[in-house]
Amino acid sequence: MNDHTPQPVRRSLIKGATALPFISALAALHAREAMAAGNTARIASPYGDIVPVNDLTTGLPLLKLPAGFSYKSFGWTGDLMTNGVACPGAHDGMAVVRSRRVGRSTELVLIRNHELGGTSSSSFFGAPAVYDTGTSSSQYSAGGNTNLVFTDGNWVSVAPSLGGTRTNCAGGPTPWGTWLTCEEVGSDAVSTQGRKHGYVFEVAADPAQTSAQPIVGMGRFAHEAVAVDPATGIVYQSEDSSGKSGFYRYIPNVTQGALGSLVQGGTLQMAKVVGQNNVNVAPAQLDQTYALEWVTIADPDQNRGNATGLNGQVITSAAGPFVQGWQQGGLRMNRGEGMWYHAGKIYLMDTSGGTVNLGAIWELDLATQVMTCIYSTSGASVGNMGDNITVSPRGGIVICEDASNAANDEFGLGQRLMGLSPNGDTFIFAKNNVNLSAAQLTTAGKNTGLAGNHVSNEFAGACFDPTGRYLFVNIQTPGITFAITGPWANGTL
Amino acid sequence: MKLRQLLVSLAAALATAGAAQAATFDGATGAANVTSYSDASNLWFDIDFTSAGAVTLNFTVEAADLSGGLNFNSLVRNLSGLGFDQLVFSLSGATFSAPGTLATDGFQAIASQGWNAQQLWATFSPALTTEFHVGAPLGTGTDWTLSLAGAQVGDTFAITAAVPEPGAVAMLLAGFGVMGAMARRRRNAA
Numbered sequence: 001m002n003d004h005t006p007q008p009v010r011r012s013l014i015k016g017a018t019a020l021p022f023i024s025a026l027a028a029l030h031a032r033e034a035m036a037a038g039n040t041a042r043i044a045s046p047y048g049d050i051v052p053v054n055d056l057t058t059g060l061p062l063l064k065l066p067a068g069f070s071y072k073s074f075g076w077t078g079d080l081m082t083n084g085v086a087c088p089g090a091h092d093g094m095a096v097v098r099s100r101r102v103g104r105s106t107e108l109v110l111i112r113n114h115e116l117g118g119t120s121s122s123s124f125f126g127a128p129a130v131y132d133t134g135t136s137s138s139q140y141s142a143g144g145n146t147n148l149v150f151t152d153g154n155w156v157s158v159a160p161s162l163g164g165t166r167t168n169c170a171g172g173p174t175p176w177g178t179w180l181t182c183e184e185v186g187s188d189a190v191s192t193q194g195r196k197h198g199y200v201f202e203v204a205a206d207p208a209q210t211s212a213q214p215i216v217g218m219g220r221f222a223h224e225a226v227a228v229d230p231a232t233g234i235v236y237q238s239e240d241s242s243g244k245s246g247f248y249r250y251i252p253n254v255t256q257g258a259l260g261s262l263v264q265g266g267t268l269q270m271a272k273v274v275g276q277n278n279v280n281v282a283p284a285q286l287d288q289t290y291a292l293e294w295v296t297i298a299d300p301d302q303n304r305g306n307a308t309g310l311n312g313q314v315i316t317s318a319a320g321p322f323v324q325g326w327q328q329g330g331l332r333m334n335r336g337e338g339m340w341y342h343a344g345k346i347y348l349m350d351t352s353g354g355t356v357n358l359g360a361i362w363e364l365d366l367a368t369q370v371m372t373c374i375y376s377t378s379g380a381s382v383g384n385m386g387d388n389i390t391v392s393p394r395g396g397i398v399i400c401e402d403a404s405n406a407a408n409d410e411f412g413l414g415q416r417l418m419g420l421s422p423n424g425d426t427f428i429f430a431k432n433n434v435n436l437s438a439a440q441l442t443t444a445g446k447n448t449g450l451a452g453n454h455v456s457n458e459f460a461g462a463c464f465d466p467t468g469r470y471l472f473v474n475i476q477t478p479g480i481t482f483a484i485t486g487p488w489a490n491g492t493l
Numbered sequence: 494m495k496l497r498q499l500l501v502s503l504a505a506a507l508a509t510a511g512a513a514q515a516a517t518f519d520g521a522t523g524a525a526n527v528t529s530y531s532d533a534s535n536l537w538f539d540i541d542f543t544s545a546g547a548v549t550l551n552f553t554v555e556a557a558d559l560s561g562g563l564n565f566n567s568l569v570r571n572l573s574g575l576g577f578d579q580l581v582f583s584l585s586g587a588t589f590s591a592p593g594t595l596a597t598d599g600f601q602a603i604a605s606q607g608w609n610a611q612q613l614w615a616t617f618s619p620a621l622t623t624e625f626h627v628g629a630p631l632g633t634g635t636d637w638t639l640s641l642a643g644a645q646v647g648d649t650f651a652i653t654a655a656v657p658e659p660g661a662v663a664m665l666l667a668g669f670g671v672m673g674a675m676a677r678r679r680r681n682a683a
Contacts, residue, residue, distance in 0.1 A: 056599060056600065068576055068619045068620060068622075069619075071600075104568055106570075152624065152631055153599065154599065394574065467570075468572075469572065469622060470623075485600050485622050485623050486622055488622075490574075490576075
């Protein structure tokens with residue numbers, strides 16, 4: 001497979017004559033303006049314009065997609081799972097954790113986060129593994145995970161795996177076929193069962209093998225996502241805490257990864273810019289680079305507090321690991337979000353980073369430990385607070401947008417799935433078109449409580465199967481999972 | 494499995510009693526990876542296209558007078574990232590004696606399909622990017638029947654699976670139309 005490793009746009013627009021046929025005159029003008037400003041540009045999609053496309057499962061026009069692409073929805077909020085319980089909502093991070101042949105069939109298992117906080121229900125949607133059965137502020141923990149099976153191009157089942165966790169935002173797949181789910185909790189609250197939150201948990205492809213044991217060594221903070229370096233077993237982690245987000249890594253004691261290996265202990269570290277203390281990398285400009293080193297966090301479970309940096313800057317009410325890293329000169333970003341590993345590099349989105357605070361992507365070269373800004377949006381049309389990201393087997397980056405104000409572009413209002421081309425330009429691949437009446441939902445056999453205009457709700461959990469034929473993605477609210485396919489090789493994803 | 498298929502399988506099994514295979518798979522050449530799941534009475538293959546093009550599966554006849562024919566199915570996976578407008582399976586040294594089913598995994602529809610003794614084909618809308626099932630590779634549908642009538646031990650035959658270039662699709666469809674018209678004329682003349 002071709003490896004189209006993204007390159008900074010400035011270089012590519014000078015060299016990248018091959019991309020120009022795809023660029024409309026207007027987009028080319030924007031590209032030149034953005035290049036002058038040191039930002040990412042948006043180009044016309046190599047896949048073509050997007051239009052509403054009917055879902056092959058329900059017949060409803062849930063997505064806007066380019067010609068030639070089709071999709072099947074599954075696992076809606078309220079759909080009955082294999083245990084007879086209604087599927088939880090707030091679908092978020094997700095990945096394909098297992099792909100195997102069963103006879104001549106190809107079976108994929110995906111693990112999906114549900115970013116739910118508190119609930120009055122103590123059912124934990126029937127998950128076989130439950131972390132916290134207690135309450136905080138009279139609320140049980142409503143978050144957790146469900147496992148989905150997709151066989152030979154068809155959705156088969158959804159089953160609960162982990163419950164009793166909170167605000168499972170994103171996470172990341174491991175090379176050994178499990179999912180690390182991240183609690184995005186920035187609180188020291190302790191439940192009535194003595195449980196704290198803000199941890200990472202490992203979820204198995206087989207729900208029955210999930211342990212609900214927090215990996216305390218990976219730190220307790222507002223976790224967003226992780227990405228594992230398969231060569232070393234080191235887990236890189238992002239933190240989503242506005243203005244006080246560290247960039248971490250966890251060096252496990254057991255480097256030959258397997259289910260349960262991370263919980264056996266390791267060392268948590270926070271990134272620091274070589275030779276500089278307490279650098280704020282948030283206002284990232286295209287092509288900007290930083291060489292990283294790492295400082296060790298002695299107590300990954302430390303409570304929140306105020307942090308005084310080596311530069312004297314005080315940051316109040318930060319997570320315990322951030323406090324320790326900041327005191328040693330660690331860097332900070334605005335809000336670390338999605339992460340993905342591909343071909344020796346880790347990609348990390350700072351959703352409020354960049355020159356206009358609408359998003360920047362860092363590419364960390366694991367061999368050199370140098371991170372380079374490969375995306376810094378100049379405005380909402382180009383890129384609008386990207387959140388989860390993924391990299392296709394062909395090397396194309398997909399960005400799930402989650403802006404407080406969804407983009408309103410030539411295709412209308414709605415959150416988007418953006419592509420980041422090898423040349424470093426963005427393009428609109430898909431758009432949220434979920435605007436449903438109760439009558440439509442009744443006809444489709446769905447919960448009528450999901451009715452409403454949801455086009456401004458975020459995409460999340462984008463991931464490809466290993467063959468690159470299917471892009472799986474969630475719309476968080478009303479809570480729908482999609483399998484999308486089409487002629488990917490016509491473009492760069 | 495339908496009664497007819499059972500009888501065909503039984504006949505093939507009887508015909509090959511004492512012989513390991515009715516035909517030996519000699520390998521494949523072309524733009525796809527081929528995995529055989531064949532046995533004495535079944536020619537079953539997974540064909541994974543990593544690019545558009547053609548792949549030819551080559552065989553040697555190991556048992557003569559297979560009056561019942563052989564069951565044929567294929568699971569075609571498109572791993573190229575490209576959309577396939579059409580797929581054609583062509584025979585050389587053998588014939589299709591009874592049709593089976595053609596299907597996709599539902600992401601794309603079969604826009605048109607057809608067959609004659611030497612070929613089966615389907616066109617797709619939108620273009621196929623996932624999987625195409627010839628016969629019942631996953632247990633749903635009916636296998637095609639492939640006849641080796643008149644073949645002698647040691648003879649060879651081949652099955653070619655091809656993704657025609659977009660420009661060739663119209664020509665192929667026109668060709669099928671001509672063949673169909675000729676077949677109809679022959680039937681009418683008879």
